Amino acid sequence: MITPYVKINLNKVKANIQFMINQLRKYDIDHRPHIKPHKNIELAKLQLDMGAIGVTCASLSEMEVMVKGGIKNILLAMPLIGDEHWEKLYNVLHSHDVEFITIVDSKLGIEGLAKVGERLERPLHILVDVDSGGHREGIQSEDVLSFVEEINSNPWLTFKGLFTYYGHIYQYENSLHAKHAKKEASILISEREKLEKHGIKVDVLSGGSTVSSMEAEQLEGITESRAGNYIFFDMNAVHLGIVEIEQCALKVIAKVVSKPLPGKATIDAGSKALTSDQPLKGDEYGYIYNRPNLKLLKLNEEHGFIEYDSNKEKLEIGDEIEIIPNHACVVPNLFNQVFIDDGKGLKSIEVDARGRNY
Known part of the structure; x- marks a missing residue:
């Protein structure tokens, strides 16, 4: 073999997938893995065959590859902004039969996605991205209700639930992971309760990194985990103390x-x-x-x-x-x-x- 090359142990991959799915199932949490660690159709299908409900994609072009490869249930975990992105999304969804859901955290994003839905003549399914403290993206807690109401007032969008990425859990020592996993879940659950008090149905609570999903008991109450790194793990996972x-x-x-x-x-x-x-x-x-x-x-x-x-x-x-x-x-x-x-x-x-x- 010409070096350098990447070697992946299939038995370990399968064991990691099975472990994650079993861990989440104990607490009624579905698994929708991020496929960005492997970017491979075959491995994505393996995750689905072993029990994942769908996949998560990090970019529009990554999603297009998965759709063309036969993946039928996809969450796009990136706010799409700009005419070029909305046009590309329209072309992908117009050309392929896929159960699609995406995130939004801005009025401009709402407007663009609604235009895509109108052109497709069917509403797009939407998760509202909530900032859980990492400040990468997301709506602040005090604005969630009015933002969801704006989505619900648009005939070309269907509000399905809430999304967050609690990525700052990686900053903490292993002994604090359970505490922060519980905080991640509690943020989503609290926002759902507030919406339900106003008669708004919340079907999906999407969270869960590899680190927080190793503490699945603390995530109880969310509906799906998007853990991705676990399929391979790496030395930083070892340093965090979550794997051997x-x-x-x-x-x-x-x-x-x-x-x-x-x-x-x-x-x-x-x-x-x-x-x-x-x-x-x-x-x-x-x-x-x-x-x-x-x-x-x-x-x-x-x-x-x-x-x-x-x-x-x-x-x-x-x-x-x-x-x-x-x-x-x-x-x-x-x-x-x-x-x-x-x-x-x-x-x-x-x-x-x-x-x-x-």
């Missing part, structure tokens, strides 16, 4: 190409294969799974710099190393194809939505 290294399903395989000095070696994988994402703990750009005493301490674009104790470790040019990246979600988007290890051999699959970040 053996649960990590994705590795970047690289090769030692140079040994300029004793205790120093260079591999053929840099930031364009591993990303430059920093670890939550330590200073390494990934964990070298098959040679844990080697440390990956610096990256150029195509080169990785390894340091080790040459008195204790024997390392030769040509040796292959297996790296669990700090942040696995970004890695498949750096490759045209990845390789699935099913225990019998490696099978190449395309990263179908690679580069579809718009």
Whole structure:
């Protein structure tokens, strides 16, 4: 195999999916996974076959790939703004049979989505994005009621529920995850109760990251989780204390190409294969799974710099190393194809939505 390449352990992927779905089901929470970690139709269908109710897409073009690949139930978790985006959305929905729902948090967004619904001659299903403290996007609590009422007054939009992304949970130590998962759920539940007091039906409460979904008991009351990273996990998940290294399903395989000095070696994988994402703990750009005493301490674009104790470790040019990246979600988007290890051999699959970040 030409290095660097991505190897995905299929058995670990299946175990991770089953674990997540089972964990959520205990508390009557559906699973609608983000597919941006893998961007692959085959893996999305695997998640659906194993019990997911639909998928979540991070961009309009990513959604288009999934729709063309036969995925029939999609949440687009990005506010669409601008004539070009609304035109593209119209073309996708006009050309394909898909159960579609999306988010909105602005009057301009309402106007644009309503125009799409009118052209399609059917209302679009809408979730109102609520800011749960991360301030990435979302309506503030005091404005939710009037905003939902505005949606309900538009014949080309159908309000279905509430959405939030509590991404700042990643800032906290493991011991605080349960508390913040409960807070995430309570924000959505509280907003639903306020709307229901005004006679507004709320079918969907959409939340749940990988971290908060590991505390599924605390999310009880929401209707769906959009956890995504869990399909592979990575070193930052390990650093957060939510998984063990053996649960990590994705590795970047690289090769030692140079040994300029004793205790120093260079591999053929840099930031364009591993990303430059920093670890939550330590200073390494990934964990070298098959040679844990080697440390990956610096990256150029195509080169990785390894340091080790040459008195204790024997390392030769040509040796292959297996790296669990700090942040696995970004890695498949750096490759045209990845390789699935099913225990019998490696099978190449395309990263179908690679580069579809718009």
